[in-house]
Structures are given as structure tokens and as C-alpha cells.
Amino acid sequence: MLSSVALVTGLALAALAAALHVFIFWMESVAWDGPAARRTFGPATDAEVELTRPLAYNQGFYNLFLAIAAGLGVLLVALGHRAVGATLVLTGVGSMLAAAIVLFTAFPDKRAAAIKQGTLPLLATALVTIGLLAS
Numbered sequence: 001m002l003s004s005v006a007l008v009t010g011l012a013l014a015a016l017a018a019a020l021h022v023f024i025f026w027m028e029s030v031a032w033d034g035p036a037a038r039r040t041f042g043p044a045t046d047a048e049v050e051l052t053r054p055l056a057y058n059q060g061f062y063n064l065f066l067a068i069a070a071g072l073g074v075l076l077v078a079l080g081h082r083a084v085g086a087t088l089v090l091t092g093v094g095s096m097l098a099a100a101i102v103l104f105t106a107f108p109d110k111r112a113a114a115i116k117q118g119t120l121p122l123l124a125t126a127l128v129t130i131g132l133l134a135s
Helices: 002-030 035-041 046-078 082-106 108-134
Strands: none
Touching: 002 035, 002 046, 002 082, 002 108, 035 046, 046 082, 082 108
16 A cells, blocks of 8 residues: 555656656756746846857757656656656656755755755655565
8 A cells, every 4th residue: 555655656756757847848958048047047248148048949948858857757657668668757757856966065055956856756766666665
């Protein structure tokens, strides 16, 4: 019973992490010059926005692909394809978590962003793993 609760909770958190990363994709790849992206990521001047646009565009797609992996994994587990689904979920949220750890350790001024980016993937990774190991 506990393993089922952990797995379902972990999958729900993985879905939320995927949704967050779709939003990050949108800000980085679609709305880089918009107010939400400027507030979140910091390019203040129009020149900085244009200079960083190609990097943000590319990074946004990385976030989208991680979200797709995690979201598809959640769907596959729900459809009964537990091994493949769990693999995709853990690949997606594990990569999200690894990126947050890199951001946290490499850029002290971005630690708050790293914590926001990494909390859902951390919890999802832990709970999905517990749910799988306990069953």
C-alpha cells in the first residue's frame, strides 16, 4: 500500500515538474523578450535579450524534451507499462534534478532558481524510486 502511495505521489510530482518545464520552455523559446522571462532570467536590456536569444531558445527545447520524457513516462505507467514508463519518468526528472544541481553549485546567485527548478524533480525522483523498490 505504501509503495503505491509513494509511486502515485511521485508520478503526480513528476507531472507537475513536466508542466513547470513546459512553462520554462515557453519563456525561453517563445517569449524570451516578454516580461515573465525578463523577470525570471534577468536579461534587462533589449541588446542583452537579443544576444542571449539563441542560447535561451536552445535551452528551452532541452527543457521541453525533459518534460516530454517525464510526461510520457507518467502516461505509460498509468497505462500499465510500468518498466518503460518508470524509466522515462526517472530519466526526465533525474535530468531536471541534475540540471538544478549544476545551476545551484556553479552559480551562487542562481541558487533560489535552482531550488525552484529542482524541488519537484527531487521529490518525484525519491518517491518514484521508493515506490518501485518497495513494491
